[in-house]
Amino acid sequence: MTAKRHLNEPLSALALEQTRRQFFRRGAGLSVAPMALASLLDQDGRVFGEEAESVMQTHHRPRAKSVIFLHMIGGPSQIDLFDPKPEVIRRDGDTLPESLQKKLTFAQIQEKQPRLMGSPWKFSQHGECGATVSELMPHIASIVDDVSFVRTVKTDDTNHMFAELMLNTGWRRFGRPSIGSWVVYGLRSESQQLPAFMVLRSGMRPRSKSANYGNGFLPSKYQGTPLRSSGDPILNLASPPGFTEARQRQSVDAINALNRIRYEQTKDDEIAARIVSYELAFRMQSAATEWLDLKSETPGTFKQYGIDDAARPSFARNCLLARRLVERGVRFVQLFHGDWDHHSAIKAGLPSQCGLTDQASAALVRDLAQRGLLDDTLVVWGGELGRGAVAQVSDKPNVAVGRDHQIEAFTMWFAGGGARGGQTIGKTNDFGCLPETEPWHVYDLQATILHLLGLDHTKLTYRYQGRDFRLTDVHGNVKHELFA
Numbered sequence: 001m002t003a004k005r006h007l008n009e010p011l012s013a014l015a016l017e018q019t020r021r022q023f024f025r026r027g028a029g030l031s032v033a034p035m036a037l038a039s040l041l042d043q044d045g046r047v048f049g050e051e052a053e054s055v056m057q058t059h060h061r062p063r064a065k066s067v068i069f070l071h072m073i074g075g076p077s078q079i080d081l082f083d084p085k086p087e088v089i090r091r092d093g094d095t096l097p098e099s100l101q102k103k104l105t106f107a108q109i110q111e112k113q114p115r116l117m118g119s120p121w122k123f124s125q126h127g128e129c130g131a132t133v134s135e136l137m138p139h140i141a142s143i144v145d146d147v148s149f150v151r152t153v154k155t156d157d158t159n160h161m162f163a164e165l166m167l168n169t170g171w172r173r174f175g176r177p178s179i180g181s182w183v184v185y186g187l188r189s190e191s192q193q194l195p196a197f198m199v200l201r202s203g204m205r206p207r208s209k210s211a212n213y214g215n216g217f218l219p220s221k222y223q224g225t226p227l228r229s230s231g232d233p234i235l236n237l238a239s240p241p242g243f244t245e246a247r248q249r250q251s252v253d254a255i256n257a258l259n260r261i262r263y264e265q266t267k268d269d270e271i272a273a274r275i276v277s278y279e280l281a282f283r284m285q286s287a288a289t290e291w292l293d294l295k296s297e298t299p300g301t302f303k304q305y306g307i308d309d310a311a312r313p314s315f316a317r318n319c320l321l322a323r324r325l326v327e328r329g330v331r332f333v334q335l336f337h338g339d340w341d342h343h344s345a346i347k348a349g350l351p352s353q354c355g356l357t358d359q360a361s362a363a364l365v366r367d368l369a370q371r372g373l374l375d376d377t378l379v380v381w382g383g384e385l386g387r388g389a390v391a392q393v394s395d396k397p398n399v400a401v402g403r404d405h406q407i408e409a410f411t412m413w414f415a416g417g418g419a420r421g422g423q424t425i426g427k428t429n430d431f432g433c434l435p436e437t438e439p440w441h442v443y444d445l446q447a448t449i450l451h452l453l454g455l456d457h458t459k460l461t462y463r464y465q466g467r468d469f470r471l472t473d474v475h476g477n478v479k480h481e482l483f484a
């Protein structure tokens with residue numbers, strides 16, 4: 001009697017070659033219709049036989065269907081943008097009280113008596129809600145009735161790389177799945193033509209690079225798909241000259257049929273992911289081309305976003321592309337833009353970054369609202385940390401002052417997707433450096449985003465190396481005060 005081979009036992013080279021020959025005899029000249037994708041995937045795009053744990057229903061009624069996360073790399077200065085501190089202005093140049101200094105974690109400031117630096121920009125109230133916003137953000141000021149500002153966001157690490165990882169993966173080390181990957185693992189995509197998790201970048205890249213949108217230990221089909229900011233947006237998307245669509249379809253079917261044979265014998269999730277990836281890439285050849293073609297957008301739309309050249313990559317163009325992605329059923333869109341890391345020359349650098357992002361961020365919210373998409377699209381804006389109220393003085397000559405990192409309290413804002421507009425949540429002390437109300441730890445932020453999508457962060461788990469992992473680890477509380 002022949003011994004039964006375990007499903008995880010690798011095929012021998014001879015056995016694999018035999019299965020190839022059997023396939024080609026059945027396929028007769030690459031006529032692979034019996035093994036085409038219709039027989040490989042179910043209606044949700046899932047490979048038959050794939051573990052059921054990789055597909056989940058929502059745990060409760062969702063308020064949002066998709067997320068657009070605008071990650072401002074480097075840490076925008078909340079004390080100059082959204083959290084005015086008249087006391088710091090009044091005491092400009094005074095030393096920071098020693099009692100506060102002992103409670104703060106600086107990244108670079110070495111002075112024994114750092115001095116306060118008031119914001120040089122004016123603040124005023126806006127909208128029916130009376131939210132206070134800096135003159136550097138006039139467009140965001142115009143949408144405050146649709147926005148919730150949270151002033152007491154807190155993280156654990158003053159290092160950009162690790163703070164990025166905390167915000168996006170819930171862990172200050174490499175190797176964990178990103179929030180977008182967790183969302184897609186839980187909800188999958190509404191689009192059969194585009195990846196469920198898309199990434200657009202402008203300015204500098206995150207310090208922790210692709211780990212911010214990677215799948216970690218989740219199957220690779222859940223990783224974010226980044227678009228290149230120059231050249232072809234997606235490499236190898238177009239077929240070579242003379243390679244017809246029919247021929248491309250034939251090749252994809254043949255490759256996937258071979259992968260299907262291997263999957264049936266190994267049940268390897270990576271093979272299943274490869275099958276889906278090949279098919280998705282084929283579909284994207286037309287879908288991505290259409291999505292990237294902005295000719296259907298009106299001049300008025302370009303003006304609204306502040307797009308001067310629709311062919312030139314920019315944060316504004318990425319915001320418009322993000323709206324087009326959620327229109328097409330993409331679940332999670334993440335925009336990375338930097339650099340907001342103003343340790344020096346903040347009086348020049350901060351207005352520059354606001355000029356690149358303010359109009360487009362507000363236009364995205366307005367555009368989603370005008371198209372009836374804001375109710376079920378959550379827009380999140382913020383960095384991995386904030387900036388402090390004291391001046392950072394360089395030891396180099398003729399270098400203008402800036403602000404150091406602050407992790408104890410900084411501001412992020414939310415719009416749509418079940419978030420109640422026109423409110424400011426949380427309060428910081430007179431120096432803007434410590435929360436006076438309940439802080440929002442990054443884990444709370446993640447738990448709240450998942451909740452709005454209908455996912456319970458304590459139940460969205462994945463078993464790896466003998467234990468159940470989740471985005472928020474053993475932490476996190478849903479902040480219901482955000483909800484409409």
